[in-house]
Amino acid sequence: MNSHAQEQGQERDGRQVVWAVVDSDIGPLLLAATGEGLVTVTFHATDAVRDKVLERLASRLGAEPVQEPGSPLLAEPIRQLAAYFAGERRDFELPLDWSLISGFNRQVLRELASGVPFGTVVGYGDLAGRVGQPRAAQAVGLAMGANPLPVVVPCHRVVESDGGIGGFGGGLETKRQLLALEGVLPQPLF
Secondary structure, eight states: OOOHHHHTTOOOOOOEEEEEEETTTSOEEEEEEOOEEEEEEEESSOOHHHHHHHHHHHHHHOOOEOTTTTHHHHHHHHHHHHHHTTSSSSSOOOOOTTOOHHHHHHHHHHHHHHOOTTTOOOEEEHHHTTTTTTTHHHHHHHHHHHOTTTTSSSSEEEEOOOSOOOOTOHHHHHHHHHHHHHTTTTOOOO
């Protein structure tokens, strides 16, 4: 493999992974994309978090991720996320690369992405029922925790049936902020 191909973030099979860290209302987000589409969104993208994510992406996708904030593969995700946080966009229309997740988790996340619109919430058990596994609420919780595309695939919209907010990989404060942005929860007073 020549070093030029590696520098471009491509391996033998031509797979390319580009990434950038962008600021948002919920802190720095690491976005990574392949030729297929957006492959991951990571919260709290400090240097330590970033290094761990890039290492995982390299091993899972078989290509060394390249920092390229100006990449055409990232332009639309960056633009749509900025519009979402500015309150100007309710739905993401982005190609997604689902290769980091499979099986039941992918099935649940695809249903979430297509079936739970902005400003609404769904219970873990309800979401399990939508994919034909009504008793799999706990497995749905695990699928939400494994979501490689939070915000875009809105796991923040999945809550407990008793009215509890439920868990969240990005932290409960982040989940509250996203639900407040969408008008599901009141905005904090300060």
